[in-house]
Amino acid sequence: MMVVLWFVLALAVAAVATVVRVVAAGVRADVGRRLSATFGVNVVGSAVLGGLVGGFDGGVPLWVLGMYGTGALTTFSTFVAQLVELSEADRRRTATAYAVATLAVCISIAWVALATTSG
Secondary structure (H helix, E strand, C coil): CHHHHHHHHHHHHHHHHHHHHHHHHCCCCCHHHHHHHHHHHHHHHHHHHHHHHHCCCCCHHHHHHHHHHHHHHCCHHHHHHHHHHHHHCCCHHHHHHHHHHHHHHHHHHHHHHHHHHCC
């Protein structure tokens, strides 16, 4: 029964995270705002997942919340689509800087959160 409750909680967290991502991106936002929103949700999701993995003690709740919550919040497909969009608009330097910054910051923040929460 407890696993079912955690699963329901995870679905609720995922629903809220999805709404946060959509609102952050804006429906008709310009490219700069969409890039910032995607970058922001991916950084936050990396920090949350790093923290959950660091604090993981083998129980279901953290694993479920991490998978559903950060999976709904973060967006790799939008990140890749934005890189393609920038490249097709002959903004390859911007695309490269965006890719490098996203990877560097997300990996770094996940590592810091993991190191901070690891016992």
